[in-house]
Amino acid sequence: MPKGVVEKKVEQSSEFTPEQFAELDAAIESFRGKSGSTIRTLSKAQEIFGYLPKEVQSIVAKGLGIPMSEIYGIATFYSFFSLVPKGKHTISSCQGTACYVRGGKQVMDELKNLLGIDVGGTTADRQFSLDSVRCVGACALAPVVRIDDDVYRQMSPKKLKPIIAKYSDSAEGE
Amino acid sequence: MKRYRSTALVCGGTGCVAAGSLNIYEQIFRELRKYRLEEEVNLVLTGCNGICDQGPVLVIYPEGTFYNRVDPASISRIVEEHLLKGRIVKELSYDRSKGEGQPPVFGEIDFFRMQHKVTRANCGVIDPRSIDEYITMDGYSALAKALNEMTPDEVIAEVKKSGIRGRGGAGFPTALKWQFCRQAAGDQKYIMCNADEGDPGAFMDRSQLEGDPHSVLEGMAIGAYAIGSNMGYVYCRAEYPLAIEMLGTAIDQAREYGLLGKDILGKGFDFDIEIMMGAGAFVCGEETALMRSVEGKRGEPRPRPPFPAIAGLWEKPTVLNNVETLGTIPVILRKGGDWYASMGTEKSKGTKIFSLTGAVNNNGLVEVDMGTSMGTIIYDIGGGIPKGKKFKAVQCGGPSGGCIPAQHLNVPIDYDAIAELGAIMGSGGLVVMDEDTCMVDTARYFLDFVQDESCGKCPPCRIGTKRMLEILDRICEGKGENGDIEELERLGELIKQTALCGLGQTAPNPVLSTIRHFREEYESHIVEKRCKAAVCGSLFRAPCEHTCPVGLDVSGYITLISEGKLDDAYELIMERNPLPGVCGRVCTHPCESKCRRGQLDESIDIRTLKRFIADNAIKSDSAAKIERTALTGEPVAVIGSGPSGLTAAYFLARMGHPVTIFEKLDVAGGMLAVGIPKYRLPEDILKYEIDTIKSFGVEIKNGVDVGRDVTVDELYDKGFKAVYISVGTQGSYQVKTPGMDLSGVYPGLDFLRDFRVGKKVKVGKKVAVIGGGNTAIDAARTALRLGAEEVNLIYRRTREEMPAADEEIEEAMREGVRPYFLTDPIKVEGAKGKVAKLVCTRMTLGDFDKSGRRRPVPVAGTEFEIEVDMVIPAIGQQTELDGLVGDKIRVDGGYIMVDKYTMATDREGVFSGGDVIGQEATVVWAMRNGQRAAAEIDRHLGGSGRLPEAVRAKFNIGAIPRQGEEEIVEEPRVKQNCLPVGDRKGSFVETELGFDAAMAAKEASRCLRCDYGKEDLPFQKQELEIAKGK
C-alpha cells in the first residue's frame, strides 16, 4: 500500500557530504547488473543517508538503469524505507497482536504524547522518530518498545519517560 | 555466603499452612539442630506451589525429592534418613501411580515437561555459533545420508512417508511440493526458505534461526538435492537482526567445511545459499509476492497457476518452504519417515511449534505432538490465565486465522479440526485472550492490520476490507446499527471468494470467526452500547462504572469521599443502588476486575469504600436527606423481596409508582436475610436499607406465598397494573449420592435458612460440606461457628475452579475449614440410620467441558473414608415455581424466560429477573435485572422509562480533578481490619471490619479518576435509546 507520503521538497544537497555520495556510487557500482538488487541498493542508500530523498532515489535509478517510477514504487511499498528524514534515534512501538492485547496501544499513545509527534513523525530537534512496528518477534515479552537496536520488555506508559531520557542528547556522554 | 549441602523447601502457601506446614517447619528446624545439621541444610519456607490438597509439602534438593502430606512422624524419619544419612524415604515420597496429580519439581516446570522437542531439540542446548556442536548433535548426518545412500526420489519418498505438511500456514504436503518441482522442466531450479514470519504473534522461526540455524541450512540442502537445485535463498525479515547474523555465521561455517559450495562431502553435489532481507511488507509472506520481492520488485502477488513449482523465482521452478518445515527435514531423514508419522493425528503428522503469548502465565515457544488439545497447551504447558482471570478465546493463525473459544478447548491440534472451527493452524501463533479482551476490538485490530498491509492490487481486498473496517470502527465507537453484523458477514464472504491472494482471501477470517463465536458481544456493542471487557473507550466514562451491572458512578462517589462529602456520596450511590451496605459487603465486585489501577498495582477496594459510605449513612441517617417522589403512578406488584425485588420496587417508587412486595417468609430480604450468614452481613445493616426502600413508598407483605395464597391473575384483579417476579431459587439441588436419606444429612440452603429464621439447628462434631460455591463456604463457616470440631470441605475440582468468592475461601481456610480438592463423594455410610462416614474418591482433571473448565474424573482405586456425623450437600439450587407462573409464561429448565434487554416475559405486563431467570446468580446482577425491569415497567405504564440521573451534575463531580501527586507511585490497596480468627468460633459478629475515615481517604486517593474530562457519555441514556428502538 502506498503510504501516502506527501512529497517533501528535498533540501539542497548541502544536507549531505560528498563522501556520502561517493559511498552511494560505490554501492551502486557493486550491485549494478545483478538481478534483484534494487532493494539491496536502496537499503544501502538508506543506511548512508538515513532516508531516501528524491535526489538519492534519482541517483539510484540512473545508476541501476531502472525507471524512477519503479524506484519510487519500491521505496513506498516497503515500510522499511523512509522518504522523510529520521531522528537520531528511532523508537518503534510494537503493535503486533501479543503487544496489542497486552496494552501496546496505551504505550503507543503515551509515546505520541511524550514526543509530541505522530507515527512516522520526527521531533523538531531531530532526536527521535516514532514508528509502529508490526512484530519484532519478542511476543513473550509484550508489550515491547524498540529504541534503535535495544528492545525493552513489558513496557507500560509509566516506564517510558526515564527510558527515553537515556537517549536524549543531554544524557549522553555522562 | 553460606554453603549448604541440601536445601529443604517447606511450602508456606495458605493451603499448606492451614494443613499445618508451619508446625512442620518448626519441627524440621528442631530436628536439624538435634543432628547439628543446621549449618548444612538450608531450610526455606516457600510460596504456594498450587497443589494445596497435597499439603503440607516438603521438597529436598539437590535430589528434588517431593514429600507430600508430611506429618510429625514422617518428618522425624525424613530428617534422619534423608538429610542425615542421605537416603531418600521412598514410601513417604510422592508416588505418581497414586494418581494424585503431578508433583512440582522446582526449576524444571510443567512448561517443559509436557513438550516434545523434535524440531527444537537443539534450541537452547547448543551454541548456535558453533557448527561443531551442531555436528555433535548428529547435524549434517542427514545430508550425508541423503547424498551417500539415497536417490533424490528416495529422499522425497521418505519425506512423503513422514506425512509432514507445510508449517507456514496452508499445510500443503511438503513431499508433494518437492515432487512437482522435481518433475518440472527446467535446468535451473531454486529452493527458498520463507523466514518472513510476518504473522504478529509468531516467533518460532526467529527462534529456530537464532538457536539452530544449521538445521535450516541442512534442510535446504536436502531439499535442493531432492528437487535438483543448486541455489537457495533465505528470505528473512529485517526485523530479525540476530537471526540474520546467526544465519550468516552458519552459512560461512558451512561453506568453510564444504557443506555448502561445490562437491559437497565429495559426492558431486553443488549447492549454495544466499540471504535476502525483507523490507517490511506482510504480503511478502505470500509465495508469489515473496518471489517478486527477491527479484527486487514491489512484492505484489500474482494469480496462480502457474504455481511456483513450475514457474517461480525468475520464472524458474521453485520450492518455497517455511523455516520450521526445513528445520524438521534433517530429523525426518535421520530417524525415518515412519518414526515421524508415528506422532500426531491421521492427517496431521509429527510435532508442531506454537508461540504462546498474550494472557497466559507461561509465554514462549511450545512444541507438542499434533493431536494435543488446545486446552493442554494453554493450561498445562501455558500454566493457565494470570491473575485468576477467565479464559475467553485463543486467536490461532494470526491475522489470517480465527479465534477458538472456551467451549472448544478439547480441539486437537490438527490442520483440519482447527479449520472446522473457522480458524487456521497458520504458522502457529497462539494469542491467548482473557475476559479483558473485547472481541470486536480484536477483530478491528486484525482488520486494521490487513487493511494497512493490503498491497492494493485487487479491489476486494483493498476496498472490501476498508468497508469492513469502517463498520467495525463505527461499532466500537457506539454508532453501530442494526444490520451491521449481517453486512460484515456478507462482505467477508465476498472477499474470501474473490480476493487474489491468500492474504486477501483470509483477511475476513478474524471478523467472521469472532462473529461466529461471539455474536452476542457484537450485539451488545450495537444494541446496548456496552463493551463487556471495558475496552472500547468511546462507550463509557470509566471502566468501573461501565462494568458495574447497576451502573454505579464509582469514580464519582470515590471523589466525594476524597472531598469528605459522605452524605453526597450516599445520595449519588442511592441513585443507582438502594443496597450499598449489602453490596459493600457481599458484592462480587466485577468493577474491581476492570479497575485500571489494577494494571499498576492493585485495583481500588471499591467494595469496602462503598461500605464505608453506607455505614456512615446509618450513623448519620443520610437516607432521610434524600428527596422523595410523589406516588402518582400505577400500582405494581413485586413477588419476592430478595435483592432483585427490592431494587425493582425502589426504582419504581422513585419513578412515582406505589409498590407492594409479596414475601413468602416472615423476614424480608430473601437470600440476603436467610442465605448469607450474619458474620458477613449483619441484620441491622439489611434492616436499615430495607426500611429506607420502604420509606420511598414500598410496602412489604410478609407471609404471602404467591401461587398458593394468591395467583398472578388475582393480583391483576386487585388493581395491580404490572408484576415483577423475583422469587429466586429456593430449592436445594438434589445430590444423587447414595445415603443422602440418612439422618444427619442437611442440605446447605436449608441449614443456613433454618438457622437464620431461628429454628433449632443441631451441628455435628465432624462435618463434611460438599460443594464449592458460596453456599458451601457459608455453610462450612457457619458449622464451625456453631461448634463443629472439624469441618471438611469436599470439592471435585481444584481451588482455582471454585465458584465461591476468593476472599471467602481464604477466610474459611484461615478459620480451619479443611479442604479436600479433587475429591468427590461416592456414598454416605450410616450406622443405626445415622451418618457415620463419607466415602470419597480422588479425582483428576480430564477433558474440557463447555465452560472451558476441566472435567473432573475419578481416579480408580483411590477411595478413602472420612469419619463424619453430619453431611451438608451444597452443590446448587433450583427454582420452585409451583402455581406461580401459569401457562402464559414460558419456562425452560425450571427458569423463567425473559427478553434479555427488557426483562419482559411472554405475558404482557409481567416481568422477571434475579436467580429465577437462571442467568448470572449474583446479588448485583439480580439488582441489575430489577433496575432494568423497573425502567421497562415504567415505560409499559406510560412513563419515560428513565431512571433519575441528576446527582453527578448537581455536585459537579466532573469538575473536581484527581487529588494528589501528578506522578502516580505504586502503592498496594489499604487492607481493612478483620476479626482475629480466635474470636470467631461460636460468634456471629461481623468478620470484616471495614475502613475508618483515614483508611477510606487513603484508599480513595489511589483512584486514577478515569472519568475525568468525560462528561458527555451518560451510558444509561444510551442504554435507554436502545430499548426504545427494540
Place this chain on the structure above:
Amino acid sequence: MAKLSIEDLQKIKDKGRAAAGMRGSEHKDVRVVVHMGTCGIASGARGVMNALLKAVEDKNLDVEISQSGCIGICDREPIVSVIRKNEPMIRYGKVTPAAMEEIVESHIIGGAVAEKYLMIETSEKK
C-alpha cells in the same frame, strides 16, 4: 579448514560427544549456559553474561561458559542453566547481574542451589 568428508563428520561428532561429556568425561565439572536469543538479550542476558565472565575471572574459577539460543519460555528470560557433573541441570529464570553473582557464589562455588532464582511455575510474584 579443508572440505569435510563423511568420515570427518563422524570424527567431529565423536570428539564433540567426548568433550560434552555425553560419553566420555573430559568435560569440566561445571558448565554454565546463558541463553541469548532475542528474548534473552532484550531482557538483559548480555549484562548477565558479563557478570558471569567477570565473576569467573575474578575468582579464577574453572568453569565452562557457553551461550545458547532461546529455550522457549521467553517471559522468564534472562535464563541461565547450570550443569554440575553428575547432577541434574538447574535452570534459573529472570536472572539479573547481581543474581548471577549470587548464583556463582552459592551454586557454582558452593554447590547449593540458589533457590531464590529458580525458575518457578508462575511468572507472577504472589
